[in-house]
Each structure stands twice: as C-alpha cells, then as structure tokens.
Amino acid sequence: MNRDTILIVDDMEINRAILRNLFEQEYNLLEAENGEQALMMIRQYKDSLAAILLDLVMPVKDGYQVMSEMTQNGLMTKIPVIVITSVDSMENEVRAFDLGAADIIIKPFESHVVRRRVQNAVELNRHKMHLEEMVEEQAAKLRESRDVIMDTLSSIIEHRSVETGQHVLRIRMFTKVLLEEVMKCCPEYELNEHSIRVISEAAALHDIGKISIPDTILNKPGRLTKEEFDIMKTHTVKGCEILSGLDRVGDDEYLRYAYNICRYHHERWDGRGYPDGLKGDNTPICAQVVGIADAFDALTTDRVYKRAIEPEKAMTMILNGECGVFSPKTLECLKNVKASFFELAREYADGHSPKLDFAKSLSVPSPLHSGIDNMYAQDQIKYFAMLRYVDSTVFEIDLDSGIYHLVYQQNDDFQALKTGNSFEEAVINFVESSVHPNDRELVLDILKNQIDNFFSHGLIKSSTRYRVFHRASGKYVWYEAAAVRVNIENPKSHKALIVWRLIDEPSNIENMKPEKSGASVSKNLPAGILQCMNDQYFTVTYINEGFISLFGYSKEEIKEKFQNRYIDLVLPEDHIAVRHWFNEQLSLGSTQELEYRVKTKDGRTVWILDKSKRVVGEDGNEYLNCVLTDITQIKQSQEELRLTMERYRIIQDQTNDIIFEGDIESGEVKFSNNWKNKFGYEPISGNIFTQIKKLSHIFPDDIPALQKIMQKVIKGVPYAEAELRIAGAEGKYIWCRIRMTTQFDDSGKAVKAVGVILDIDSEKRRIQELSDRAQKDALTKLYNKETAVQIIQNRLERNNENKSYAMLIIDIDNFKQINDYYGHMFGDAILAESAFRLTETFNNGDIIARFGGDEFLVFIECSGGLAVIEEVAQRVVETFRNIYLSEFQKFGLTTSIGISIYPNDGTDFQGLFKRCDLALYHAKNNGKNQFAVYDDSSMMKSFGVYQKQVSAAGTQIDSDDSDNYNIDSIVPLAFQKLYESDDINEAINSILELVGRRYNVSRVYIFEDSEDGNYVSNTFEWCNDGIEPEIDNLQHISYERMGKNYRDNFDENGIFYCQDISDLSKELYNILLPQGIRSVLQCAVRDGEKFVGFVGFDDCVILRMWTKNQIDALIFISELLSTFLLKKRAQDRVISAARDLRMILDSQNSWIYVLDPHSYELKYINAKIQQIAPEAKLGMKCYRAFYNRDIPCEMCPMNGIKEDKNKTIEIYNPASNIWSMADASRIRWGNQDACLIACHNITDLKTDKN
Missing domain, CATH: 3.30.450.20 (PAS domain)
Structure with a gap:
C-alpha cells in the first residue's frame, strides 16, 4: 500500500492547523486530538501512514504512552514518529529517543525546516524498509544454500542406511503436518508459521549422528544385541557433536532446533526414552513431534530387520504406546491428521523422488488459524481436564479405519486393551483376562452383534454393566460400559468412545421403564407428549392423547405408515436442521428446546416447540421425553x-x-x-x-x-x-x-x-472547486489579484501580535520578447512552471498570487529579520535562472524582485505595494536579475518625492485578454463546420486547419488502423506555412516498424505526449526525425475499447510545452473528430455493402422485386425486370406494371404470405407469354414488412412437358 498519509496528533487546534497548512498539498492528512484516538487511527491505517507528528502533552493518553504501545505492537520501527513539543528539556528528549522517536522538533519552529526534517524522516524510513526487504531476500538465498547443504548431508545418511529410502524427506513432511495441528490445538507451545517451517527443515538432521554408527550395526538384518543397541543409541549424542561444529552456518535458530531434535527425538513422555530420560514437556515440542514422525515412518517402511506394516495398524500401535509413550495432547493431534499421514506414507513411499513436490508444499503458507481454532484448542484442554476429573477409562474406536486408542486409563484393570493387532483381538484379550467368567458371554455378544446394531440404528448412547477384575483388591468389581457416538451428525461415521465407570451393585441403581414413565406423567396433559429412542429416527415408544389430537394420527397409523419413526413426521426440509440442532444442544445438557415443522394428517403444516429431556432406560439405552406445543400462530406473527x-x-x-x-x-x-x-x-x-x-x-x-x-x-x-x-x-x-x-x-x-x-x-x-476557481488564477492556480489583496488586508487589520511582514513583487525579465519569439502558449507554460517553483520555495501559510501578466506577489511573515528575507529573495532569483535553461539560448530567463517591510514601509496594503513597486523599479533600473529592498532615503530621493512615479509592476494579465486556448472557444466552430458541411472529409480538413492555426502547431493529422490492426495510414493532414506534407509517405505503415508496442506509448487517458523526441526509443525516433518533428502530442481514437487510430499534433519548430487546459481541449477535439469519422467509416461500409448487394441481385438470371404487402407498390426491381418491363417504376402497383391490370391477380404469390413465411407457385403471364416459378418470402424492408418475390423462367420446361 502506498504510504501517503501523515497523522497529526495534538490537542491544540491551532497547532494542528499550522501543521496542516505545511503538509496538505503533499500528503493526505489525518488528525487526532488525544493519544487514545491516535492509537485507534494508527491501528486502522498503519499500512498507509508515512509519518506521525506527535505532541507529548495530551489528555487521555500522552505521547509517551502512544510510543510505548506502538513499540509493543512493533510499529515504531515501521512508521517514523516525529515529536513536536514546546517542552525543551534534555530529559524529555532522551526519553522520546529511547522510545524510538525519529526526530524531535521544539516549538516554535520555522516552517521550511519542519517540512524538510519530516521529509528526511519519511525518506529515511522508506530507504530503511527497502534495505530490510533486500536483507530478507539475501537471507532467503542463504537459507536456500543452507538447505542444499543439509539435504546433501541427509542424503549421505540415507545412502549409508540403504533401507531408509526417502526416510528424511517423509520425516520433514510428517513433522510439518503434525506441527500445524499442534499449533492449532495447543497454543501453549507458541508455535507459528515461521517456527514450523524452520523445525520442518531442521527435522532432516534428526539422524545425522548415524553417520558415526558402524555399517555392521546400522544395516544389521536381525535384532540388535544389548551392546549393539547401546552403540546405536549414541547416534543422538554424536549428532549433537556434529551440529556443534556447524556454528559457522550462521543460523542460530535453525541449529538450535536441529540440536534439540537430534538429541531428544527418542525421549518419551514417561521418561523411558534416551539419552537423558526426560519426562513430560521437559522434552522440547519439536523433538516430541519428530519422535512421533520417526516412529510412524519406521513402522510403515521396510527395514533390514522387519517388513513394513499398514499405516492404519502403525497408527494404532503408536496411539496405544507400543512404540513408547507419547504426550496425550500430541496423540490427539495425531489422530486429527491421520488421513494426511496415510496419504503421505503412500505417496512418498520408498522408490519415489518427489522432492520438488515437497519443496512446493513447504513454500505454500498454511492458513492462519482463526478464533474457532483457539476455541478448539480450549476444548482439547477441557477434554483432558474432564478425563482426569471423572477418572473413567476411555477407549476410542474407529471401525472405518480400524484404529483404536486407549485414551485414558483409570487403573491397570484395562491394561489388556493395549494388546492385540485389531480392536476385536484387543477386546477378546481383555474379556479373557479381566472380565468375570459369568459376564464374558454378554461382553462377547456386545462385540459381535450389539456394536453393529449400535451404529446401524443410529443410537447415540448405549450402556451395559458387567464385572471386571480389580487388580488392586484382587476382586471383581462392577463397571458400567457406555458406548457414545462421536460424530452424531454423520450417520455413515463409525466412531465411538467406550467409557468404563466404576459403579455400585446393580440392585442399588435406579432404572426407569420408558413407557411406564412416559405414561405416568402424560395421561391428562393437554400438550402432546412423546417418548422416543435417542437414535437417528427418534423411534417412538410412547405418545399420549394430546399427541394424537395435535397431529391427527393414531398409534396404529404411526406404526404402519411411519414405522414408528417420528423423524418422518417432521417436514423433510427440517430433517437436517432438527438433527443438527438437537446434537448441538445435546452437548449443552440433558434438556433442550427445538422448533420445527410437522405435517399433520389433514395436510396442515404446524410449527412445534419441542422441549426434550434425555433419560436412560433400564435397557441401558437413551430415550427422549418430549413435550410438544403448537406455536404456529406465534411463528406466523x-x-x-x-x-x-x-x-x-x-x-x-x-x-x-x-x-x-x-x-x-x-x-x-x-x-x-x-x-x-x-x-x-x-x-x-x-x-x-x-x-x-x-x-x-x-x-x-x-x-x-x-x-x-x-x-x-x-x-x-x-x-x-x-x-x-x-x-x-x-x-x-x-x-x-x-x-x-x-x-x-x-x-x-x-x-x-x-x-x-x-x-x-x-x-x-464541488463547492470548494468553485471557490478555488473564483479565488485563483486559472493558469497558475495561485491566488488572483482581488483575493490576494483581500487576504493581505484582513491579515494586516487583525495583526494584534505586532508581527512583521514582507511583501515581494516578482517580475519576469524580458517576458514580452519570450512571448513574441516562442508564442503565447509557451509563455503560459513558463508562467505555470514559475508558479510551481514559487510554491516550492515558500511555505504553505504564505500568500502567493499572480498579480499581473508576468508578475507575482508574495506576502510572508518576517520572523527571522531582513537577512532571512534577502536570503529567500536571492534563492528565488537563482531558481528562475534554472527554469528551462537549455531552451533560452537567445533570451535568458531572469527575474527582478522588489521588497517592502511591514510596518516600516507602510501599515496598509496600498502603502506597502507602492514602496514595493518602487523597489522593483530600482532593481530593474540597475540591470535586472536581482532583488532590491525598499530604502526610503535613496529611492524616494532618486525619483523625487512629489513626482508622479511610474509603476514598474504591470497588473494586467496578458493571457486573460488574449485568445483563450480552451475548449469553449473552439468547440462551437468545430460543431458548426461538421453539421453545416455536406462533405465530411472537407469538414474534417477544415477543423484540422482551425486547430492548427489556433494553436500554431506545425502539423495536424489523423491516422487510421487497418481492419486487422497491424497497419496504420495517414488519412488526413494539415500543414502550417513552410512545413512539408508527409501524408503520401505515411501509408500502410506496419506497427512492427514503429516499435512492437507503439500503442503502449498512450497513457490511461489515451495521450501520447513527448516534448523532445530524442527521449523516445531508437525505432520511433528514426521514424519521426526525417519528418522534422521536435515535439509530438497524439490522442488515441477508440471504437469502444478497441484502439483504431490517433489524432496528432506535431511541432517542427520548438520543443513545445503543452498545458493541461490545452491538452484537455485537444482531447475533446480529437474525440469529436473520431466520433464523426467513425460514423462516416461505418456509413461507407454500409453503402459499400448495399452496392455489392445490388450488384449481386442485378446479376441474377431471375426477375426479383420487393412489394408492399398491403398496397402492392414496388419497393425494388432488379435489372432483369427493367429489361422486360421498362415502364415499371418504383411506387407502381405490381399488377399494373407487369400485367396491365387494374386489380390484383387472383393467383398473386403474396396471397397467404402472412400465414406462411415462404410460398412457391407457378405463374403465367399472357402479355409476355412466359411461365415462371415465383418464390415469395416475408422480409423486413427498412422499418416495415415487405414481400420479396423471385421469378424464375420455366417456359422451356412447360413447353417440353406439353
């Protein structure tokens, strides 16, 4: 984003106004009057702020607090803060600089100095940010070089251990995927995108120490002995020793992660790992994640000592601690990304080399996690906290993937669930070793039958009770085993949690009988009462009379028509919403309220308020007791x-x-x-x-x-x-x-x-624009004479602080000769440039006006004394010498300045102006190109006190009385020529001459593209006196020859302007130079969005400077010409097409004519008709022209043509003894319906037939 905004922060309105005047022309400005508002603005617009001008003493929050919060948010290094304060003390300066201020400016200040210091700070910050980008680019290149070295080192390890294949590559990918999930679910580890990238890259070096392990051990096909395994375990420490010698790589963060991963990736959560036996989170999270990735890859790939196993089984082994105990939190994250692990394991199996794909995967940034992810992480934390509090054994199964996981173990009674290669085998081992002999058949029946029924019927929860051997007491104790579905919104999902809870004897537990309970509370209630199973169909087990009267269905009808499925009574459109809403509220407690629609037996749709409560039946299944209320009228309202x-x-x-x-x-x-x-x-x-x-x-x-x-x-x-x-x-x-x-x-x-x-x-x-037009000079955009006089008078009248002011009259020397030699338009360009240089020299609060044709008046505060004013005046003189220096070889552009001081030389405008004018006369009389300060003794004495003074300042603006070169003066004449001329070509040539002479250019012309757009031709041209025409030499010129991208010379406004053709490309310069062109201005001609040519204005005499008003006028003229020209070309194409069509019809060996179907008048006849019926004329009746009849023919081909678009009949003309086949068709002729008739001579055919 472009940084073009300055934020001004000050509680004093006058201070903000002063700074606003300084910067409003160069920057977009925002303002704040306290620190709190400033911080809000900074947060909102931090990417567009170029600088902040900050006061220190403010209400709500002061400047120091603003800088402190910006430092905390990392913004002080990105946005320069310039402190502007009236408190001049070393302590404040030190504190401000310590907080990161870019500069400190003490009030009162000199405006020009403030502008320059702020500009310096902005430019310095821009260059600093550019350097930071360059440093980041170089750092990226260094990281790339480092990765190449490390990958090479990793490849050496791979080739020594031949069975590992793409082991290093997969480790990096598994690590990246799992770390991203840990970042989402476990914010306490403070992972981010950057750290994940570095850790994933460093994971490549996890086994670098194996380079020091002998090949006989590293590639041994059988099981390692204890001594050999002890040697193998040293690869962690050996790897750290190797990494310690790589400190010259220069990336401390990378090496730190690599060191931790290399040393600790074989540590385990329970402290049974190596080399240091760390427990819990004492092992860095990077090493924990790489340890899981390493274990998974080791299980799923072939090794010299074993064959690979399926990824699903490997996942189960890791979850159940068969590869050592890992962090419960990271295991939960592993379950969330198991699908990604399976896919990567198969896609990047040994024998593949998809490293390029991996590079791409690492380069794609992971999406930022939202607040939802943080909520998910909190749910994970709460989940583990609940397990610890409830202290029940929790077993997770996924029948779709075959993965099972003992999530939480209350005691050792369920240790057998960790054994076995499948869920079924694990349960059977548990039953045989831990379940009471009398209950084993019950548990095995649950495994074989009830698990499938649980999922197929869509049950949410089902429970049973049996005895399990309690190892601590040596006795069998009662447990309740409850199966709870995990993904209740997806009926195709087969995930569940099995929770074992220690309970008392079953005889002491209260159970409810579903139907009796429902009946006991509902017989006399007027509302609808429903009891149903908590399954996917909400299977009905009880309804009361109120339910029957509410919906109109009897119990038998509900059973026969709906198979006791209450969900089928619900409007189908509400099925998904009801299930989702119920499942959502189910997590909030056992009671919920739902609103949905039900179709009654008589066809009505009623809105139901359902208040439900979950209960558990004596069969261990969940039921819903529901109170149903009709709320249709409420919903309608x-x-x-x-x-x-x-x-x-x-x-x-x-x-x-x-x-x-x-x-x-x-x-x-x-x-x-x-x-x-x-x-x-x-x-x-x-x-x-x-x-x-x-x-x-x-x-x-x-x-x-x-x-x-x-x-x-x-x-x-x-x-x-x-x-x-x-x-x-x-x-x-x-x-x-x-x-x-x-x-x-x-x-x-x-x-x-x-x-x-x-x-x-x-x-x-718009109002401000109109005000500016009324107050400012149209050419220079400076104040006009009337406005400047009024502002200066008001300022002098309100000068209550006894300030001193200086008035300067600035007159351009020899301006008349420049105008006469170069022309008025170039003179206007000089005035516009001079005005721009003056605004650059003086401050925004100074009054600058165009006071006459070539004179300017400046009124400024004289706070620094006369020496400062003289310094500014000298700077203006030198500035004018450098305006278009190369263009004024014949006349030097210089200026003379007269200066008067308030109140010494006058106390009102007229007095100051008179003496300033005398000083200007003195400067001009002494050789021009200088300034003079009014001196009463010398200047009044020189010209005589009582003599009438001749004013040096001419206050008439020449360009105001000369011809206006704007759009208003030319357009009426151009329109008049276009509309009054019968010849559009003549009118266009006339307009080109009008524009050329009005603007005194050398050549005005129009170029038009060929139909394919590859060539261009000069179609119109006007040349000034003494200028050679070029139209004959500029026909069918290839755009290729003019430079392949010639159209790119035109900007978004369709303008191609070059003051000096030597600045153009070599190809284009070589084309324009032989034509004598020095300056060129061209306006694009477009037909819709298509570029079809251009209108051009060349100057072969001077390097022409076009003003904005002149360019605007030429754009309009070009658009006007192009509009009429495009219309003419379209008409030419239509006329040509019509001529071609007539030629085709006249060449046909048929009599072809067009009739008005209502009046039978001829609208068109071809040449063949005129040969046989020379008396036939347009407008005659066809039956009169061809058959000399007074009424239409009975067999006229037009009969019935309104019903049929086409019709063919045979016609005999006795007058000419000709048989013809007439084809009649309905057509549009102009703007009305007509009939086209084509008659073919078949006389010979009829004669042969007879």
Missing part, C-alpha cells in the same frame, strides 16, 4: 415481523445513506450495515457521549459540531443537523451531513434519536 424488517433492510441496502438509532439515556447507538460498507470498519460502540472524543474517526475540529446537535437532542429539540468529516477505509476524510430527529415518550421526555448520515463529499468538493 414472527414471519410477518421478519418480512417487515426485510423490507426495511432492502430499503437500506438500496441507498448509500447510513441509518442510526440512539438511546439518549444509555448513549448506545446502533448503525445500519451501510456503515461498514461505507467506511470499512465497525462503528463506535458503547456510550457515544464518553467515547466520541477518544475513539472516533471524526475530524477533531468537527467534533464540537456533533456534540452541539447531540445536546440539542438531549434538551428535546425535535430536529438538528450538522456537517462533519469522517475518516474512510483508505484514511481520507469524507464529508457527511448528519440529520437527527428526536423521539419522545408519553410524558414528553426525549428518549431516542433517529437519524441518517448522508455522503456529501462530492458536493462539498
């Missing part, structure tokens, strides 16, 4: 209200206006959604009366106007409005009008304010 609100929303969306409603007592204001669409951020929240000064985006100077209308509303004024500026999304203030109406309660107290915020930015800017 809600729908009417919703439609009303929807209409209100639609009206809001169709307007850009922002609607708001405020509560007067609380200060809370609600805004329509248009606010964020309009301004790009959320509106102010909380009490607006307290927040408006601290946290609003409103222009600080406009806040009092808003507070004023707010007070009016509080006092009960019915209506109020105000205009103010609000910062938009791009950091630019937008003018808005707020209209506010007060609402009263029954007692007449003002309670609410309702209003609208209107965008009036374009309106205000």
